[in-house]
Amino acid sequence: xxxxxxxxxxxxxVRVVSAVVSREVDRHPGAATIVRPAPRRLxxxxxxxxxxxxxxxxxxxxxxxxxxxRDGEHEAVGALAREAYAGDFVLSxxxxxxxxxxxxxAHEVWVAADAATGALLGTVSTPRAGRRMSAVxxxxxxxxxxxxxxxxxxxxxxxxxxxxxxxxxxxARRGIRRVVLNTGPEMQSAQRLYARLGFxxxxxxxxVVDLPSGRSFLLMAYGRDVEAAPESSAA
Numbered sequence: 001x002x003x004x005x006x007x008x009x010x011x012x013x014v015r016v017v018s019a020v021v022s023r024e025v026d027r028h029p030g031a032a033t034i035v036r037p038a039p040r041r042l043x044x045x046x047x048x049x050x051x052x053x054x055x056x057x058x059x060x061x062x063x064x065x066x067x068x069x070r071d072g073e074h075e076a077v078g079a080l081a082r083e084a085y086a087g088d089f090v091l092s093x094x095x096x097x098x099x100x101x102x103x104x105x106a107h108e109v110w111v112a113a114d115a116a117t118g119a120l121l122g123t124v125s126t127p128r129a130g131r132r133m134s135a136v137x138x139x140x141x142x143x144x145x146x147x148x149x150x151x152x153x154x155x156x157x158x159x160x161x162x163x164x165x166x167x168x169x170x171x172a173r174r175g176i177r178r179v180v181l182n183t184g185p186e187m188q189s190a191q192r193l194y195a196r197l198g199f200x201x202x203x204x205x206x207x208v209v210d211l212p213s214g215r216s217f218l219l220m221a222y223g224r225d226v227e228a229a230p231e232s233s234a235a
Contacts (some may be wrong), residue, residue, distance in 0.1 A: 062157050063116055066166045069109040069123075077111055077123050084122070084149030107133055110166060112150075112159045121154035123147065124163040129174055134182065136205055136221050142178045143171040148190070160193050168197075172226050180205075180223040191220070199224040 069077050112122040125147040127133045130140075137144035145167045150159045171179050180202065183190050205221035 062159075062162070063114060064112050064121060064157065064159060064162050065115045066110055066112050066162060069111050073111065073120065074109075076120055077109060080120055080151050081123055081147055081149045083151060107131070109147075110163065112154075112163055112166075120151070121157065122150040122159040122163050124149075124167060126167055126170060136180050136182045136202075138205070139178075141176050142180050142223075143167070143174070143176045144180050146181070160190070161197065164193065164197055168224065168226050176226070178223055178225050180221065183220050183222065185217055185220060191222075194222045194224075197224065 107128055108126045110124050110126065111120050113120055124145055125133065126143065126145045127137075132142075133144050133146050145164075148160065148163060150163075168179050171177075179199075181194070181199075183194070199222040202221040202223045205223075207219045208216055209219055210216045
């Protein structure tokens, strides 16, 4: 039996995924039903420290560095995110405004930049220490992320993987045991990335969302356990 999707976060997710599934604009939230559980996996990663107030950019393979967005870059990062999403999907006008509103976000906005030229290649957002961005994160020792996007020009360089590994590394530095996220059924390239990096489906956190059109889709959930970095410290 479906239940109302009442939270602001749930309504935002429904808007984006319903647009992806239906290829229409200006959708409204439907309803959700929880389904069955999935197993968990363990993983290990390197240890940079992005938890300080002004973290040093983290070097990554392929001449890419990951750092917090800088003053004056918000508009460019918003445009990059819009391109990354709208290039593959027809999204609602409401959601496009949200992903472009980088300066208004109350969480951490990270960018992947070309180490040689400084060109912005991709972006991802994480909650500040001790907070959550969405309902998929249910425990204090879980870190969720949103708005993962790579510019069309940078695709094929492994930028998406660099950003997801950065999120896992951030969780490890904060002593958080698991990274979780939501994705839509048609975001198949992202699903392949998550599977390659050791994420598993969290079926018990997935919702069947009913759309006003009569169609429905499965809002998918993924998670991966991480091991805390040595001498981890909270931000």
